Amino acid sequence: MTTDTAPPRADTAPEPLSRLISPHDWRRPGTFLVLRGMHVLVLVVLVLFCAAPLYWMFKGAVSPADEVAARPLSLWPGQTRFGNLSEALDTLGIGRSLLNSVFLAAGCLAAQLVCSVGAGFALSVLKPRYGKAFYGLVLATLLVPGTVSLVPLYLTVQHLPGFGVNLVNTFWAVWLPAGANAFNLLLVKRFFDGIPAELYEAARVDGAGPLTLLRRIVVPMSRPVLSVISLFTLIASWKDYIWPLIALTDPHKQPIAVTLPVIAGTADQGLLLAGLFLASVPPLLLFVVFQRQVVNGVGGDTGSKG
Numbered sequence: 001m002t003t004d005t006a007p008p009r010a011d012t013a014p015e016p017l018s019r020l021i022s023p024h025d026w027r028r029p030g031t032f033l034v035l036r037g038m039h040v041l042v043l044v045v046l047v048l049f050c051a052a053p054l055y056w057m058f059k060g061a062v063s064p065a066d067e068v069a070a071r072p073l074s075l076w077p078g079q080t081r082f083g084n085l086s087e088a089l090d091t092l093g094i095g096r097s098l099l100n101s102v103f104l105a106a107g108c109l110a111a112q113l114v115c116s117v118g119a120g121f122a123l124s125v126l127k128p129r130y131g132k133a134f135y136g137l138v139l140a141t142l143l144v145p146g147t148v149s150l151v152p153l154y155l156t157v158q159h160l161p162g163f164g165v166n167l168v169n170t171f172w173a174v175w176l177p178a179g180a181n182a183f184n185l186l187l188v189k190r191f192f193d194g195i196p197a198e199l200y201e202a203a204r205v206d207g208a209g210p211l212t213l214l215r216r217i218v219v220p221m222s223r224p225v226l227s228v229i230s231l232f233t234l235i236a237s238w239k240d241y242i243w244p245l246i247a248l249t250d251p252h253k254q255p256i257a258v259t260l261p262v263i264a265g266t267a268d269q270g271l272l273l274a275g276l277f278l279a280s281v282p283p284l285l286l287f288v289v290f291q292r293q294v295v296n297g298v299g300g301d302t303g304s305k306g
Contacts, residue, residue, distance in 0.1 A: 052071055057273060057277050057280065059074075059077060060072075060269075060270065060277075061081070061083075061085060061274040062077060062084055063080075064142030070272060084273075085274050085277070088271045088275045090276065092271055093263075094274075094275045094279075096252065097258075097259040098236055098257040098278065101108070101170065102282075104171060104175070105234045107174070107178075108175055108233055108236075109233050109234055111178045112233045113230070113233075115179035115185075115221070116181065116187075116188045118186075119189075120189040121210075121213075123135050125190050125210075125213060125218065135228045136187055141180075142183065146242075147242070148245070150242070154168075157172075168252065169248055169249050174240075174248065178233070182235070187225055187229060188222070188229065188264070192222065200213060200217070203216070230290075234283070234286060241257045242259070244258050259275075260272070263275075267295055
C-alpha cells in the first residue's frame with residue numbers, strides 16, 4: 001500500500017526573517033542573541049551619535065559662560081542656569097528673531113504651495129502645448145548654483161519688473177523667490193502624473209472644470225506629497241542665511257538664522273548657546289510631529305491602486 005504525500009505548498013512555507021540567515025539559524029539561541037545584540041548596539045550608537053550634539057547644546061544653554069569654557073565635556077553643569085533661555089529671548093532679541101523666522105517660513109510655505117501645485121497641475125493635467133519646453137527650462141535651473149543667481153535676484157527685487165517697486169528690506173523679497181523651486185515642482189508633477197486619468201475624464205463628463213478638478217480631486221489625493229513639500233520648505237526657510245542677510249538689512253526684520261551669527265562675536269557664550277538651542281527646537285518638533293506624513297509621502301503612492 002502506497003501513500004502519496006503531497007509536497008508542502010509554497011505559500012504555507014515560513015518566510016525567513018532575514019535574507020542572509022535561514023529560519024533554522026534564527027531559532028538557535030546563540031545566533032538570535034548575537035544578532036539582536038548587534039541590532040541594539042547599532043541603534044544605541046546611532047542614537048548617541050545624533051543626540052549627543054543636541055544634549056551638549058542644551059547643557060551649554062543652561063550653564064554659565066565661564067563653565068562652558070572651563071568644562072566643555074562635562075555631562076552636566078555644576079551650576080544650572082535655566083534663566084539663560086528667557087534671558088536670551090529678551091537680552092539678545094532672540095524672541096523677535098524667532099517670530100520673524102516663523103513669519104518668513106509661513107510666507108515661503110504659502111508661495112511654494114501655490115506655485116508648485118499650480119504649475120504641477122497645469123503641466124500634468126492641463127498639458128499646454130509649451131508645457132514640455134517650460135518644464136525642461138525649470139528643471140535646468142537645478143543645475144545652476146544658488147550663489148550664481150544672488151546678484152540677478154537682488155536686482156530683480158530691487159526693481160520688480162512690471163511694477164517698478166523696491167522689495168528690498170521687505171518680507172516679500174524672501175517670500176516671492178521662494179515660490180520658484182524646481183525640485184518641489186518635480187515632486188508635485190510626478191505625483192500628479194500617478195493619479196489615474198480616468199478620474200479626470202469622469203469628472204469632466206460630470207461638467208467639472210479645471211478649478212473643480214484641482215479642488216475636488218488633485219489636492220485631496222496629494223496630501224502626502226504636499227506634507228513632504230511643506231516640511232522641506234519650512235526647514236529650508238528656517239535655516240536659510242545668505243538670501244535673508246542680503247534682502248533684509250533691518251536687524252528688526254532678520255530671522256534667527258541671521259541674528260545668531262551676527263551677535264556671536266559679542267554675546268555671552270551661555271546666552272548664545274541658549275539662543276542656538278531655542279532656534280533648533282522648532283524644526284525638530286516639526287519633524288517629530290510630521291515624520292509619518294513624510295515617510296508616507298516619500299514612499300507612498302496616490303492611494304488609487306487596488
